[in-house]
Amino acid sequence: MRDGQSIETDIATTMLDWYDRHARDLPWRTSAAELNSGARPDPYRVWLSEIMLQQTTVAAVRDYFHRFTTRWPTVDDLAAAPDGAVMGEWAGLGYYARARNLLKCARIVAEEHGGRFPDRYDDLIALPGIGPYTAAAISAIAFDRPETVMDGNVERVAARLYDIHTPLPAAKSELKARAELLTPRLRPGDYAQAMMDLGATICTPKSPACGICPLQSPCAARRAGTAPELPRKMPKTAKPTRRGIVYLACRADGAWLMERRPDKGLLGGMLGWPGSDWKDGAAGAPPVSADWSTLAAEVRHTFTHFHLVLTVRTATVDMGCAPETGFFIPNRDFRPSELPTVMRKAFDLCRER
DNA sequence: TAATCGTGGAA
DNA sequence: TTTCCAAGATT
DSSP states (O other), X not given: OOTTOOHHHHHHHHHHHHHHHHOOOOTTOOOXXXXXXXXXXXXXXXXXXXXXXXXXXXXXXXXXXXXXXXXXXXXXXXXXXXXXXXXXXXXXXXXXHHHHHHHHHHHHHHHXXXXXXXXXXXXXXXXXXXXXXXXXXHHHHHHOOOOOOOOHHHHHHHHHHTTOOSOBTTXXXXXXXXXXXXXXXXXXXXXXXXXXXXXXXXXXXXXXXXXXXXXXXXXXXXXXXXXXXXXXXXXXXXXXXXXXXXXXXXXXTSOEEEEEOOSSSTXXXXXXXXXXXXXXXXXXXXXXXXXXXXXXXXXXXXXXXXXXXXXXXXXXXOTTOOOSSOEEEOGGGOOXXXXXXXXXXXXXXXXXX
16 A cells, blocks of 8 residues: 555555556447547447446447447437337347336436436436446446446455455445445546456456456455355245247238237337247137147247246238237338347247248 | 346356 | 356336
C-alpha cells in the first residue's frame, strides 16, 4: 500500500490501471481513448446491452445487439416499433420478459422522459426490466456516477478477494458491503467494467488464472488456496422432465397455423405452435380437425427448471378450415428465426421429414 | 425468501 | 450425457 492511501483505494487504482491496458473491445463499449477525447457513452446502447447481457454471454449477445441498433438506432425508434417486431428480433436470446420490459421501458423513456434516460439510480430502477444491477450499471457506465454494480462477476471477485465462505445467496449483503468500499469516485464506470472484465477473463468460476491476476497480492483466497472453490453456492434441485404435444398445421397455400402466447409465463409474448400444456399428463386436443400424423422423432429441450420432451404432430389443412385457436401466418411472412428456440426445433423436425 | 424465466457453449 | 453457468428481474 502506498503512503496516504487505503488498501481499498489501492485496489481500485490497480483495477483502473489494468483496465487501461486490457479492456476488451465490445460493440457497446466506449473506449478509454474515446472518453479522454470527450466522447460520452450513448445511454441507449448501454441500457440495451445491459438488458441483453442479463444472464447471457457476450458471445450470444453480439449479433442481437448489432441487429437491434441497426434496425432501431435510438430509443425513440424502438419505442415506435410494433410489439411483434421486437419479440421476433429477440427470438432465440431467451428470458423473453426482458423483451417485453424492453419495449415498455423504451416507451416510458420516449413519452415521459423526452427520449433521454435518467442518470440516477433511483430513477433508473423505477423503469421496467431495470433492477439493482442494471440501474447501477447504467448510472455508472453511461453517466459515470459512483454506483457499485453487483453481478455474478463482482460477487465472485469479492468472495475471493476477502475469502468469504458463506454460500450464495446468503452472502450477497456482505459481498455488496465489501464491494461498495472499493468503488472509486474517479472513473466509477471504467472501474465497474474492469471488475466485470476481470471476473469474465481471469477470476473465472473454474480454474481462475490467479498467476496473471492484478489483484493476486491483496487476494485472501489466493493466499488461502481457496479461490477455485469460491463463491460457495447452495445445492440445486434436480430438473423434472415434462411432456407435451405441438401441432404444426400447414394450409394448402403454405400458411402456418400459430398462436401468440400470453404475456405472462413461459415464452410469454412469443409466437408458438398450438398444443397441449406442458404440465405432464394433459392430452391437448388438435386446434383443427385434420388427418394428423405423428413424427417419429421428438423435440428435446431444456429450460431453466425442467426438461421438455415434445411430440410433434403435423397435418395439411383445407383453405376454408376454421381453427379453434391461433391464426394463419402467410408463407412469405413466416420466419423460423422469429420463433423461440424450442418452437423452431419443432419446425426443423417437421422440415427434415 | 424462493420460484420462475431460455439458451448455447464449455468441461 | 449431464452439469454448470453467463453483465438478473420479477413476483
